[in-house]
Amino acid sequence: MSAAIGDPFRLDGKVALVTGASRGIGRAVARRLSAQGAKTILCSRDLDACESVSAELRGAGGESHALRIDLADLDGVGEAARAALSLWGRIDVLVANAGGVAHLGPMAGVSSAAFDATFQVNLKSYLWLCRQVLPGMVERRDGALLFIGSISGLAGERGLGVYALAKAAEMQLARNIAVEYGRHNVRANALAPGLVRTEMTRPLWSNDDKLRQVVSGYPLGRIAEPEDIAGAAAFLVSPAAAFITGQTLVVDGGGLIGRGTPV
Secondary structure (H helix, E strand, O other): OOOOOOOOOOOOOOEEEEEOOOOHHHHHHHHHHHHOOOEEEEEEOOHHHHHHHHHHHHHOOOOEEEEEOOOOOHHHHHHHHHHHHHHHOOOOEEEEOOOOOOOOOOHHHOOHHHHHHHHHHHHHHHHHHHHHHHHHHHHHOOEEEEEEOOHHHHOOOOOOHHHHHHHHHHHHHHHHHHHHHHHHOEEEEEEEEOOEOOOOOHHHHOOHHHHHHHHOOOOOOOOEOHHHHHHHHHHHOOHHHOOOOOOEEEEOOOOOOOOOOOO
């Protein structure tokens, strides 16, 4: 009889840091990674909300801690990452999910402050987090990084153009890290979700006309729930995806191929 084959989706013994974990996609990802055996460190600006999710995971038998992080404060990002590293002495998985929109409307109308804020939260803070966790991953010759982007980074945008620029740059960050650190068995990938039912996107899915406009181009005939994104995220950071790096996985219900409205 051949030797037993382990479950390639399990994350037992791994420590995962998830940003923006207090709600929406981040919370769903944290739940999924914990269910697959990872110890989780949950971060967001709202420590109380993050602690609530962490307590939920501990109640279900997982190991979890909550930390406050403000991606607008680079010094704070470094401090939070170092605090996370001190909890279990390692971070094997980084899911950089937190982000935000600082400008709505044509790109020509963006202020310098709003432009900088968009790239700070959606890109620069991601790189600063990577700088903290990559050395340990290189030393252990094992690590997985995942950036939660947006379908906006792959399509032209009318009202979210600056945000789309930052999300496109996130995908390039994944490619760069994949090339620079692949020889150390460190992988980096990105996800590009379409419209997901979260608080950030409520103005879109809570408006019946806008929702019909988006869904009309989605072959699956619905928008995503956070759990739809969490499953894809858990796959990309698991051993099942050991030979996938530098890629952007589109999770949009077929919106791009169906010519659905980008979000």
